[in-house]
Amino acid sequence: MRKEMGYLALGLTPLLLITLAQGPLLRYQTSFQAAKQQYLESLQESRRQLADLGHTLRGLPSLTDVQSLTGAGRTLNGFIVPGKIDHISIYDQDCNMVANSEQGVALSQICPVSSPRTVNSPHFQWRNTPHAKSYELVAPLMTIGDKSYFLLASNYINDQWLFHHPEFKQSMNQLDLVLGESGAGKVLYKDDSPEPQSDLATLSSKHPLLKFFPGIIQSKPLDFKLITAIATAIFFICIFFLLRGISRRRRAIQDAIHKLYAWADELVPEGDGSNGGGGAVGLAFTKKGAINIQVLQDRMSRLVKTNLEAAERNDHEKRLLQQQMVRLESRFLETQAEQTWMSKARSMHQQMHSVADSYIEKLQDTHSLGEDLSHLTSHEIVKPAQKILDLMNRWQSELAEVSSRKFIRSLSERVDENGVSELDDSLTFIMQTGTQLNNAAINITLLTQKLLNELEENTKMAQHWFHMMGHDNSIAKTLLNLLQDAQSLIEMQDKSIRYENVVEASTKIDHLKIPTSTLTSALFHCEMALVENALESNVGTMSISNQLRVRDGKVILVCSLRTEMVDELLLQKEFSPKAEQHVSLALQMLQGFQLRLTKLPSLNGVHALALMWDADKELDDGDDRSMKTDREPPLDSIAQAGL
Structure with a gap:
């Protein structure tokens, strides 16, 4: 059913997205068009203000007399309004500045017009100054003889200009609008005049929404009919797949019910499963897929009743077997x-x-x-x-x-x-x-x-013998103490044997949970097996070596026999009967505990035994490193080193 629900979600998602996106996209389109209109109205207002200023200045007598032009700066100062009229200047036909408004910031010394001698009628131009983008009025002022003068009035398009147009300023902040940068974002408005710096009038937007929906800046309303039709077609296709999946699932369920009915018919004593096929007797589906469930319930009830007695017998036999298992355990x-x-x-x-x-x-x-x-x-x-x-x-x-x-x-x-x-x-x-x-x-x-x-x-x-007879003590002893206790039992019958215990004095075996008397006896039998082998070969001077190694989380204690005359041991290749008896007793003593006793391969006729157990997991790294070497040899190498 998860696949069918996926088809439904796939069909509904495009329609929902289109429905939810129409309103916001249309509002953004309206906002962009309103911002464009506000910009044009603001430019038109600046144009009107500059034109009115030019008309006024050209009618002043003080500005039509050549003798008074040098002192016209004070007159021009009175017309400066920051954000509306930012700078006024008068030039002659050679583009020499004759008068300048002192309140405004002086423009650069570059000639503001391309052809100062051809200024015959008022016109507007865009110019990029060191201070800001400037929208300017260039108008002829007067002509005396062969010398002419023209007027330049500038309106800087900056924050002061935006201050006088608050609605457009708000639109700039909300829609990420940019003035005078034609390559920045999508262009909302561009001046089509042939002026060289007409690009300064360009209005663009860097809004991130335009990367996905660039058409919202067009003046024509957005049309969602085509995309809605495509989404609707996808929806109906998904509905088709949904209905087909439901139909297949219904047929699969019907087949499963038929098989269940046939299985129940096979299990009852009088049934043979022949009624469980596609045309089962009494089991039929309507055109809508409904089924008379009572037929299946009756058959399953017969099955349950038939097998209930067998289940009770099995349960009774199970209880008897459990009781027998308890007695056997x-x-x-x-x-x-x-x-x-x-x-x-x-x-x-x-x-x-x-x-x-x-x-x-x-x-x-x-x-x-x-x-x-x-x-x-x-x-x-x-x-x-x-x-x-x-x-x-x-x-x-x-x-x-x-x-x-x-x-x-x-x-x-x-x-x-x-x-x-x-x-x-x-x-x-x-x-x-x-x-x-x-x-x-x-x-x-x-x-x-x-x-x-x-x-x-x-x-x-x-005490050792007392503990062996069922009174095991819980005194914590190290491995070295137990080795010495076992060796003291051997020393009572033969004091000529020397012992070499290469074992850390702090090696503990508490985690093995083995009684000390049991492990002491096992160590005694291990070393006595080696002693019996030596006595069988008539070895005089002997010593027993016990070496401890740690390898891959395993602790290995190798017990081997050292003698001055190894050649005498060549006569004895196998463990003697007495030695085998000691090994057998050691194995029986260690049975049920986490220790393993192994006979090591014979090396030069000398036999050795190895006790192996898991290392204590609670040992710190320092203890492990003190017992380990850089490279631990295999078990045969350990035996050879012990010998």
């Missing part, structure tokens, strides 16, 4: 949780089995440290302290009987067989006992610190 979640718990249990069993001997040895070392600490405390602290306490008690009882001065003197006077006073002997005992206590305190401090370190490691390990 519940069983799946339970199985998944059980599988996750079993994976953690297998991982914890593997860890405990690997470090059991070392862990028991650590506990025994801790117990031994406790016994050493107890022995130091009882023999090196308690006994010397008791001796000092007994000495202090004896001194306190004696001080209760005598003064302090007498007590000190008595101690210094008591001398044994070696000549040593009791005071010196007591001070020596106190100093030796203090030194003994100080040494014991230092030893106890060292043992205590060592004991605390052992307890801290045991506590971390116990």
Whole structure:
């Protein structure tokens, strides 16, 4: 229907535009003709004023006497009216100025007429002066002997002249009229006289409307009959296309209704669609396109009733399937949780089995440290302290009987067989006992610190296993901390392995939403897989390298094995069964999280593993640039660099 409405709009638009434009265009034409008439009337008035002035001046006795012409300037001054009579002067036959009105602005020294000796009758002329365009009267004044004189009266066509013709001034402003410029805009009036400067009388207009409708300046009224006839023809053509489009759309709707009827007939059990053609039984259109909609409604009602029961059965089966899906999802979640718990249990069993001997040895070392600490405390602290306490008690009882001065003197006077006073002997005992206590305190401090370190490691390990059994902690740790925790589990069974962690200390993994105990266990199994491969190949000195790279929004942690004798690893091309077991456990631990574990291609017989995850989108650009290089190598190159 949008296309048909477009035809209607296309047909109505020209008629509306012509109807709306007729009035304004005719008013503009009237305004231009009125401005032209005002201009001609203003020129005629100036012509009359100049002619009357010439007649008056030629009748003055003071201007017909040659002797009085030199003082005629004062007489001429009295006839000056700005905007009407702007300048009056008298010339001889050689075009020499004899008299001049002093109030008016003097004209240029160029002769105002082309042939001063042939001025025999009054006439009007246009002249372009340095001040303005001038409309002038040139008339013979007198002839004495062989010498003649003529009169020149000027009216400047300027703002003062327009001031005396306000209606024409208003028209100039409204219609953008220009005087004396024949090439500016469209010409409304042009002087047909043969005078050389007759173009100065030209009246033109720069109105923008004339660019589109130049005919509005003509005196003949505008005729809109032809353009109206064309617009009417376009309107009827558009009406024809509109009616044809409506007819086609009506036939299309009728065909669609027939097809709908046939489709409904096919869907009902007793129908076969044979009644849905162009001549469907009971479905007919009138000459005006009307249809008995009740026939179609009956057929659609039968279709709805026929399929309603099937829809209800489908809905019931859908509800049963949804309930079954809920039960299956519940069983799946339970199985998944059980599988996750079993994976953690297998991982914890593997860890405990690997470090059991070392862990028991650590506990025994801790117990031994406790016994050493107890022995130091009882023999090196308690006994010397008791001796000092007994000495202090004896001194306190004696001080209760005598003064302090007498007590000190008595101690210094008591001398044994070696000549040593009791005071010196007591001070020596106190100093030796203090030194003994100080040494014991230092030893106890060292043992205590060592004991605390052992307890801290045991506590971390116990907490790690506790968290693995469903009590996952939410303590935020960096990737470097988790690597060190995993490596501490390996160090308990083999302290000869060296570690090289090329990882930023501030690299966080909080956005992965993975429990720290789970990721620690996965890292443990990754590095243990490399260790098992090395042990299978009888490698003595080994080191594990962990390098972190960021590439295309992905973070890649490459774990590889370094050894001094690479040739020994050539015997081992594939992961050993124990290594495969660790890799399988790591994959099970990471299942369901946004981390991917990949075996890297073997390089010189050395195996490597790569952990990959998405970078944190909240990292600022500075953190990204600190972790990225100018050109990140592909994954194989990263593995080779790690090895």
